[in-house]
Amino acid sequence: MSRYTAADIEAKWQQAWDEAGIFTAKRDPNRPKYYVLEMFPYPSGRIHMGHVRNYTMGDVISRYKSSCGFSVLHPMGWDAFGMPAENAAMAQGGHPGTWTYDNIKTMKGQMKPLGLSIDWSREFATCDPEYYGQQQAMFLDFMDKGLVYRKNATVNWDPVDMTVLANEQVIDGCGWRSGAPVERRDLTQWFFKISDYSGELLDALDDLENWPEKVRTMQANWIGKSKGLQFAFERTDGGAPIEVYTTRPDTLMGASFVGISPDNPLAKELEAKNADIAAFNAECRRMGTSAAEMEKAEKKGLDTGLTVKHPLDPNWELPVWIANFILMDYGTGAVFACPAHDQRDLDFARKYGLPVRDTFVALDDPKPVENEAFVPMKSERVKWLDHFAGLDEATGDEAVAATIAFVENAGWGKGVEQFRLRDWGLSRQRYWGCPIPVVHCDDCGVVPEKKENLPIKLPFDEGGKPIDFSIPGNPLDRNPDWRNCACPSCGKPAQRETDTMDTFVDSSWYYARFTSPGATTPTDLAEAEYWMNVDQYIGGIEHAILHLLYSRFFARAMNITGHLPDKATEPFNALFTQGMVTHAIYKNAERTDEHGRAIYHYPEEVEERDGVMVVAATGENVTVIPSAKMSKSKNNVVDPVNIINAFGADTARWFVLSDSPPERDVEWTASGAEAAHKHLSRVWMLCDRIGEMDDTPGQGPTQADDELLRDMHKAIHDVTMGIESFGFNAAIAKLYGFTNTLAKSKAGKAAKRQAIMTLAQLMSPMTPHLAEDIWAHQGGEGLVALAPWPKADEAMLIDDTVTLPIQINGKRRAEISVPKDMDKAEVEKLALSQEAVIKVLDGNTPKKVIVVPGRIVNVVV
């Protein structure tokens, strides 16, 4: 008997697939196409289990669809621009490009042995000039269509390193390297007008039926359509009125104060004349720009001394406060606060001794607000205290509508539709990104670069020497060789834009580029017409909002600029969000680094001693944080290469698909891989045994044959359904079951041979190498990868008898075995005649008997 040695058979079959060229996508007018895409990876250095899981899922779909007769496109590339490459260059010298391309080479080398059915001829990296040059061309087309503009925006500024920080680089309000408190600073930045599409991006979500509901909900909430009232408060000092936007105009009689953002132009105007206000605003600005940080910060405010008139009562004056929780980006950057019906406003009012006035009370419990704001659902009816539009009892929704109508009629405000979605700021003051292809000319202003001058490539030197990335800031900014250029319009000396693009731009159209990766225009329309849309997109839930929303916007922008056909305005027909591979984090419990931040240890560095986890080398105690996202910065990334080397790719693939449902996070444990390998060995040896069986010709089909083949057809059915519905773990569970049936079966050689070949086919999307080997061993024709997917015989799926549980008042008391088509009355009679049933009934007459055919009998007493 031979042994299962994955290393030999995997190399052999990968070579066979390569030679047959079966993964090269070809336009085929005679076959329907299927485009399966997994979110492309960031080349961080090494692949991790999350990648293996993600690409194996895509591979299962790809191979399955191919067997079903589709012409499949399954490409792979690299999301290659971004901060880590610059950080690496900063930390250890070298060039971000070198680091990135080295990583790509390593990771591709690690992916190849997995035997994925990828068309590698279409591979590209977003940092290839051929790719980002086309991106620059599209940027110019977007400019032409008015989808690009410049405005001021706030960034995190590190005053020591003199550089812009990403939110992730702001830790507890301080720069990650310098440790200096960050400041908010305004810069002129480039923006995409995604807000032009707010309504459409929202409405079109309804049609994305094959997207997870949760993703659609998250996007809808992010776009955040609201209907509210915009109006102005007159200032008592005669200054410019303060425009506010509110979604609860019905609570105007409960107004306590007007709050403005520290970034509101009025706040900025006041700080010039008032040292206290300047100090308060400066304090507010000593905080990162992230919404989470602002919302979680202690709510603080400062009375400006200004007052405004209440629009409904000229004698009623409200104070104007600057408050750190009011966002300049949303609405008008100013609100009126109604503490009685908003918890945050109430906390603020109590803290600063501002009035709290109820505008409505609950119908059943009309008590005034104290320390808990009364915030009922807008659909709940409440009692209004002194509503100016004459309401008595009404819901919040009715009151809002009535108020807007009243105010519009009175002429001092208007109902407006507002979106939370902001325009997409794409400027980055960094080197390792796609240069924005515009030129600043003293005479002509901002001028688009000429298309024939594209790509505007990133420089690799400055002043003839390699770029020094250890200096903070953007190397493009301080590089005159690169910066100085001729104005594309007038030809005079001018300066290049030194901002590069957000890396989300790169990933917003790569799916379209895969349809024609070598084209000298962003896309080749004929190719896009054939291959688009992506039929199945697979990626992490962490991309539910930004990446997917930006891609949806981009597809629309590419459509109106002629780079995608109309049918591709929603580029992803179906979306599946797989869970993350998680692993415990080991945090040093005894010390921190020189900046006072946590130290994380690799799984290999820790061990258990006397029931507690410690660092093996030092004996320091370790805090174990279970089930955290694998992340380089937390040192909890598991390397799949060891698994592949020890057991083979099929084992790794089988393991990541089994046990956990694909959409759920999976905690990595080492023990499962060995079990997967054992099982594959068992299948291999089963194949060997069947090959050595004696033929027994002349004998007709036995009952054992029939039983085996029935289970085979059930396996075909279950595995097919499992793959179609992303229930890979369920498909694998059935394959375990079928393997056990086959191993124990007394069937003859012909039936067993048919069963093992079908088993190989059903396993082929998950363990393609092993499947090919079994197929060849049993004399199958050609490659199993090219064999048509088996079809289940419906007649073989139906059992003649079914087992029905009998419940009495919802508790299971007995079961009966009946023919599957026995009618209800007979089932009922049989059920009631069961000894156990009679015993439990104890002479009582059943009130009702519910018979669900093929399912259950429930007797109600």
Next chain:
RNA sequence: GCCCGCGUGGUGGAAUGGUAGACACAAGAGACUUAAAAUCUCUGGGCCGAGAGGCCGUGCCGGUUCGAGUCCGGCCGCGGGUACCA
């Protein structure tokens, strides 16, 4: 803070509103073996009981239903996102 998920044995998990724990892992017992490994067989939610069997049980509390892990409401815990991580 806000938005979106998730929570079932020792572990991963299964279950169109219809027998909770399929299929695995780890564990225990047995077979084979001089022995070990490998392989094979069996056992397995908790409590009570010699057994037959009974009671309890899907994070917590309540509701809808003949019937709830599944649907609804309120909590608790964990995770993702929060616009410059990708």
